Amino acid sequence: MSGLMDLHNHTVRCLHATGTMEAYVERARALGISDFGFSDHSHWMLNATHERYAMLAEELDAYVADVQQLQARYHCDGPHPFRILLGMEMDFIPARLAVARATQERYPWDYLIGSVHHIGFEKLQQPELYTQWSGDDVCELYFHQLGLMIRERFADIVGHLDLPKKMGFRPQRGLLSYIEPLIPDLLAAGMAVEINTSGLDNPAQEFMPGWDTLAALAESGVPLTLGSDAHAPHQVGRHFALALSGLRRIGVRTLVRFERRQQITGEVAALQAITSN
Numbered sequence: 001m002s003g004l005m006d007l008h009n010h011t012v013r014c015l016h017a018t019g020t021m022e023a024y025v026e027r028a029r030a031l032g033i034s035d036f037g038f039s040d041h042s043h044w045m046l047n048a049t050h051e052r053y054a055m056l057a058e059e060l061d062a063y064v065a066d067v068q069q070l071q072a073r074y075h076c077d078g079p080h081p082f083r084i085l086l087g088m089e090m091d092f093i094p095a096r097l098a099v100a101r102a103t104q105e106r107y108p109w110d111y112l113i114g115s116v117h118h119i120g121f122e123k124l125q126q127p128e129l130y131t132q133w134s135g136d137d138v139c140e141l142y143f144h145q146l147g148l149m150i151r152e153r154f155a156d157i158v159g160h161l162d163l164p165k166k167m168g169f170r171p172q173r174g175l176l177s178y179i180e181p182l183i184p185d186l187l188a189a190g191m192a193v194e195i196n197t198s199g200l201d202n203p204a205q206e207f208m209p210g211w212d213t214l215a216a217l218a219e220s221g222v223p224l225t226l227g228s229d230a231h232a233p234h235q236v237g238r239h240f241a242l243a244l245s246g247l248r249r250i251g252v253r254t255l256v257r258f259e260r261r262q263q264i265t266g267e268v269a270a271l272q273a274i275t276s277n
């Protein structure tokens with residue numbers, strides 16, 4: 001069965017993921033995923049003095065070469081195609097736009113995920129942020145920066161669109177009220193939004209974004225795609241059966257995949273619900 005994609009997968013190079021790249025690929029093949037993309041963290045991510053969550057700039061060539069070797073080894077056309085895609089989860093940090101743009105130009109990417117992980121030096125995934133500051137203020141600044149990213153047409157896919165909820169925080173006025181104003185910008189930029197299934201395994205306990213947002217995006221014609229945000233091989237394709245049944249329930253008929261930064265639309269109806277996991 002072709003057409004199912006998992007475009008959000010990390011590697012050990014980010015220092016907070018485990019497993020060989022081959023193990024991720026083998027898991028994807030076993031699940032019947034036809035488009036498997038590596039999208040490790042970009043090297044210009046902000047790091048605390050004694051921490052690092054992304055590859056070094058000097059590792060980038062080797063990362064790309066590793067993906068290309070796996071592409072050569074596993075690529076398969078025909079009735080049951082299997083494609084390995086070269087991607088990257090690129091941090092949108094306004095002050096570091098130049099290095100991001102240079103990196104986007106330098107390699108034959110199949111797609112890029114644009115993510116905001118920090119506002120200023122604060123990590124959005126640290127729970128204290130939402131008690132130390134007003135969580136609504138955090139949302140306001142986060143979605144402002146996300147809007148800048150979208151209007152910049154920074155990447156092909158928006159990563160974990162409603163990240164502030166990941167650790168359990170919910171803004172009083174609801175997340176959708178921050179996201180709705182961004183829909184015209186998403187459409188103008190032609191950017192897709194990923195259904196990041198990792199949210200279900202975090203305090204958020206739902207996909208990022210959630211079903212109300214996904215329904216609003218779909219109704220407006222924003223393209224959707226799928227990513228597990230796997231940091232270990234067994235997380236590849238996590239909760240995809242649930243994602244597919246949910247998409248059918250809210251009436252989403254298409255998902256997009258990417259090749260050489262071209263968006264390709266496929267029918268959800270043609271996708272087989274993969275082994276529940």
Ligand SMILES: [Zn+2]
Pocket residue numbers: 089115117159160
């Ligand atoms: Zn991320």
Ligand SMILES: [Zn+2]
Pocket residue numbers: 008010089229
């Ligand atoms: Zn990620």
